Amino acid sequence: MSIRSAHEGDLPEILDLDRKAFPDDPYPYFVLRQYFDGYSDRILVLDDGKHLHGYVLFVTTSDGSVCWVLSLAISTERRGRGLGRRLMLEVMRQSRQERVHEVRLTVEPANTAAIMLYESLGLSAEDGVRRDYFGPGEDRLLMSLKL
Template sequence: MIRVAGESDLVQLSRIDHEIFPHDAYPFFVLRQLFEVHGERFLVLDCDSRMSGYSLLATTPDGKQSWVLGLGVVPHARGVGHGRRLMVESLDRLSADRVAEVRLSVEPGNAVALNLYESLGFSRVDHRPDYFGAGSDRLILRLSLSG
């Protein structure tokens, strides 16, 4: 089941964020603030009565562009399409809100993520060396939701 995250989910969200992204997890206070600002764009995946993944998108104030700030599924629930379901649900909600474009950054070597995003229609638009600091290169991908 995919649903909008609630305040009572924050501790669990922090736990799974650290499980999914052990070296790049959001500090709890940042996760809390992202929830406050982008709550309607914070989706969680419940699988077998446990929170097993999330997606977080942030839309620009003009409502025309969104960025994927997080998409992940815990290791034991990977490989069965949960990440795709989270992303499709997120994209459907953005389309319903008439967001025109979605962007994201991804590690150049993350073939699983690249395959997922490209299979959903994202295209590579830039390679940014040191995007998140020294040695943290990222590819920037883009998907048009209009037209």
């Protein structure tokens, strides 16, 4: 399985991955479309040659100092096999290569599997849970790693 930048034709599969990973709050198609149009090189996919099994969406602040991981999704049937780790390691590799100083992300506080993955990669939640981060009742754990 290879990691590559997303192509326009991948958008339906990325949308499907996102809907299955985040059934309560997936990205609308138009948002993924706009991210693709603006940051196609910042959407990496896991491709087995037939299907996509994961994606990560990340952006870098305009001053180049911080990389924000906006979304990471792995197909439900492939979870627990290190695919999320592979995508995150590639984001971190590219960030180091671009001399980014820090990687940040937010995660649902109850998503223990994701939190364990991020902690195993060195990210920490120094600021703890941010209440109402995405609006009322939408708390997030802010995690970061200095590179």
